[in-house]
Amino acid sequence: MRRHYKKPEQNAPGIQNTTTSDIVFLLMIFFMVTTVFRQEQGLRIDMPQAISSKKITSKHIAHVWVGYDGDRGVVSIDDRIVPIGAIRNIIEQKKRIDPNLIVSIMADKNTPYSISNDVFGQLIKANALLISLSAKKVNELK
Amino acid sequence: MLIKKKSEDKASIPTASIGDITFLMLIFFLVTSSFSTEMGLQIVLPEESKETITMLSKNIVHVRINKFGDVRVEEEPIEWMKVSEKASEMLKKPNGDSLVFSIIPTRMAKYDYMIRVFDQLKIAFDKTQMKEKISLSPAEDDE
Numbered sequence: 001m002r003r004h005y006k007k008p009e010q011n012a013p014g015i016q017n018t019t020t021s022d023i024v025f026l027l028m029i030f031f032m033v034t035t036v037f038r039q040e041q042g043l044r045i046d047m048p049q050a051i052s053s054k055k056i057t058s059k060h061i062a063h064v065w066v067g068y069d070g071d072r073g074v075v076s077i078d079d080r081i082v083p084i085g086a087i088r089n090i091i092e093q094k095k096r097i098d099p100n101l102i103v104s105i106m107a108d109k110n111t112p113y114s115i116s117n118d119v120f121g122q123l124i125k126a127n128a129l130l131i132s133l134s135a136k137k138v139n140e141l142k
Numbered sequence: 143m144l145i146k147k148k149s150e151d152k153a154s155i156p157t158a159s160i161g162d163i164t165f166l167m168l169i170f171f172l173v174t175s176s177f178s179t180e181m182g183l184q185i186v187l188p189e190e191s192k193e194t195i196t197m198l199s200k201n202i203v204h205v206r207i208n209k210f211g212d213v214r215v216e217e218e219p220i221e222w223m224k225v226s227e228k229a230s231e232m233l234k235k236p237n238g239d240s241l242v243f244s245i246i247p248t249r250m251a252k253y254d255y256m257i258r259v260f261d262q263l264k265i266a267f268d269k270t271q272m273k274e275k276i277s278l279s280p281a282e283d284d285e
Contacts, residue, residue, distance in 0.1 A: 021160035050261035109254030132182035
């Protein structure tokens with residue numbers, strides 16, 4: 001018996017690539033929309049530099065901005081200027097929410113030490129003992 | 143007179159490369175956008191406790207900084223950039239591993255001075271690969 005083999009249709013297989021640009025555009029827009037940049041303005045400070053500055057990997061970070069106005073300290077937490085005496089309560093609250101809190105101190109390099117000393121005192125009272133002194137990483141000191 | 147009919151090419155912009163262009167843009171933004179990374183010197187503050195920890199005073203190295211940024215290690219004046227050398231020297235001595243460095247800035251000393259001495263000490267501890275023992279003391283009054 002003779003069989004009739006039907007020759008299969010041979011269409012050149014192709015993937016539609018006209019929509020790639022749309023897909024990539026969509027991806028780009030998606031990333032642009034979803035990336036959230038931290039929008040805490042803090043204070044305008046001139047950060048000190050350090051060679052041994054290391055990256056903090058933890059996500060549990062609270063920022064305390066320390067600046068100065070004459071001999072008076074100016075402290076900002078969550079974009080609010082707070083008196084130094086109030087740091088304890090604020091940090092205590094934050095610590096209750098997140099026990100692994102690391103307090104990052106962003107202090108201006110010209111701040112008199114007495115001000116940062118008071119800030120440390122407040123943090124000790126709030127029992128927030130893990131702190132990081134923010135400093136720009138440099139490879140060489142001038 | 144013969145009028146030549148203008149040849150009318152259909153104008154079109156090639157669109158095949160748009161995908162590549164947008165990909166390139168995506169990569170460009172990915173590379174250039176810098177996420178604010180937290181850099182800093184970590185330190186653990188002492189606990190607030192009634193009882194004081196007694197330590198042999200010979201194991202404490204006092205590093206004093208005044209408002210001009212002059213550094214003294216155990217009352218001996220030293221250039222701040224040489225603190226790390228001096229500290230690693232001290233750490234390498236016998237019993238060096240029990241040393242604790244105590245930074246004592248005066249009230250008017252700049253924060254920057256404290257940071258750079260702290261940095262120097264950290265470098266010394268990194269070099270000698272010892273457990274960091276640096277403490278920040280309360281500010282002293284200016285002379």
